[in-house]
Every structure is written in C-alpha cells, then in structure tokens.
Amino acid sequence: MLAPRSDKVRQKYRHKEKITDGLIAKSAENTILILVTSLNIFKIKRIAFAMKKSAMIKMVLLIGGTALAATQAFADQRGAGPSWKVEGDTLRVKRGIEMTWDINIQDVENRGRPQTHGFWYRVNRWTNLGVCYVGNEMFVGTRWKPNEDRANASWRFADGSTLQTELIEETVCSVKRPAIGLDFGTWSNRWKVVGGSGRYKGVTGIAEGSGTFDELWDSIDSESASYTGSYKVQFD
Known part of the structure; x- marks a missing residue:
C-alpha cells in the first residue's frame, strides 16, 4: 500500500x-x-x-x-465593289507612231466618282477583231485592239480611300464618219486592281469600264475625243 x-x-x-x-x-x-x-x-x-x-x-x-x-x-471587300459614271474629253499627244497622255480627272462635283490620276502609253499597232455594231446595230464598224498599250491609274474616292490599277486590255468599236473623216463608236477596257488604301487597303480584283466616244479632232500632233461611260469593280 x-x-x-x-x-x-x-x-x-x-x-x-x-x-x-x-x-x-x-x-x-x-x-x-x-x-x-x-x-x-x-x-x-x-x-x-x-x-x-x-x-x-x-x-x-x-x-x-x-x-x-x-x-x-x-x-x-470581296465581291462587288464601287461603281460610277464617267464623262469628259481626252487629249492625246502624238510622237510618230507613239501616243501618250495623262489621266487627270478632277470631278469634285460628283461625290460618287473618284478623282483619277495616271499615265497611258500607246504604240499605234492594232489588231483587227472583225465587224462590230454601234447604236443598236444602226452603224457597222470595226473592232480594234491596241497591241502594246501600257497604262496605270490611281482612283481616289471622297473619303480618301484609293485603288491602284494597271491596264489589262482595251478594245474599241470604231465607225468612220464619211463627211468629216472622224471616228465615233464604243470603248471597253479592263484593269487589274493591284492594291489600295483606306477601306480598300490590301484588296485585289478587276475593274471594267465601257461606254461611247466621239472624236473631236485628229491632227499630226494630237487627237481628242469626248467620252461617256461607267466603271465597276469586282474584288477577289
């Protein structure tokens, strides 16, 4: 214990x-x-x-x-692009068989139409493409295609956007006026869209124009014609 x-x-x-x-x-x-x-x-x-x-x-x-x-x-920017109407006069300077002219359209009144700047060079060598018709087939003419045309154009729209283009081809349907020896008819051309700026930055495609022309004079040194028509652009 x-x-x-x-x-x-x-x-x-x-x-x-x-x-x-x-x-x-x-x-x-x-x-x-x-x-x-x-x-x-x-x-x-x-x-x-x-x-x-x-x-x-x-x-x-x-x-x-x-x-x-x-x-x-x-x-x-794919598919249908801008379109617009055109009218004006051309002035082409001749140097032998060559012709050159500046493309300079300053149309500030028509907001839908771009200002156009560029340069066109032509050697007067043409390919005959056959018979054509002008004015709802009222006049028979000849369709011609210039062989060595080179041209470029810049289209600037109202908002500052631009399209840069290079000529692909042009054709004319020409009818001779017997009394004065001057031509009238229709024209069409195609341009390659190679770029742009603003809302058209980086675009490519094809621009097509067509319309009518009426020759005003044709001298040794120059020629001039009035024209009307329209353009439309199709983006790739």
Whole structure:
C-alpha cells in the first residue's frame, strides 16, 4: 500500500499537469494556426490563379475578336465593289507612231466618282477583231485592239480611300464618219486592281469600264475625243 502524498507533493504534480496542459494547448493552437495559414495561402493561390486565368481568357478573346474583325473587314471587300459614271474629253499627244497622255480627272462635283490620276502609253499597232455594231446595230464598224498599250491609274474616292490599277486590255468599236473623216463608236477596257488604301487597303480584283466616244479632232500632233461611260469593280 502506497503512502498518501503530502500537500506539497500534490501541489508539485498539479503544477506539472498545468504546464503540460498549457504546452499541449499551445501546440494545438500552433497547429491550428499553421493549418489556417496554409489554407489561406492555398485560397490566395487559387484566387490568383483564377484571376490570371480570367485575364488570359480575356486576352485570348480580345486577340480573337480583333483577328475576327480584321478578317471580317477584309471579307467585306470581296465581291462587288464601287461603281460610277464617267464623262469628259481626252487629249492625246502624238510622237510618230507613239501616243501618250495623262489621266487627270478632277470631278469634285460628283461625290460618287473618284478623282483619277495616271499615265497611258500607246504604240499605234492594232489588231483587227472583225465587224462590230454601234447604236443598236444602226452603224457597222470595226473592232480594234491596241497591241502594246501600257497604262496605270490611281482612283481616289471622297473619303480618301484609293485603288491602284494597271491596264489589262482595251478594245474599241470604231465607225468612220464619211463627211468629216472622224471616228465615233464604243470603248471597253479592263484593269487589274493591284492594291489600295483606306477601306480598300490590301484588296485585289478587276475593274471594267465601257461606254461611247466621239472624236473631236485628229491632227499630226494630237487627237481628242469626248467620252461617256461607267466603271465597276469586282474584288477577289
């Protein structure tokens, strides 16, 4: 049988128990604090990752939207392009068998018609393409095609946009007026669209023009004709 503990011994053991309980409680508190801190860090990382992912998604959507808008803008310039009417006079300077003239149409009154600048070079060598008719077949003429024409033109529209073109070919159906020896008839030409600016930046296609002409004079040094007609553009 064990002897009963004295009061001092009992107090000593109780003090040790309190210290032990305090250490256990402190350890538990530290453990909980570590767990809470770890959990908060995990939550912060998840929030940061979510924000980063959201930002990346927004960036991808922004880039994709911009690319789609650019693609759509380019796609909008496919198919039928602008069209307009023309009229005026030409003045062609002769140098032997060669003719040159500036293309310079400044039509500020007609907002749908572009201003036109360019240069045309012609060697008077022609191919006869056979019989043609002018004025609802009232007049019989000859269709001619110049063999060595070279020309380029820049069309500038009212908003500042431009189209750059190079001549592909031209043909004329020419009828001779017996009394004065001057020609009248019809004309048609085709131009290659090689580029542009503004709303036509980067476009390609074909421009076609056609109409009538009436020769005003034909001398050794020059010739002139009035013309009317229209142009239309088809983008690739």
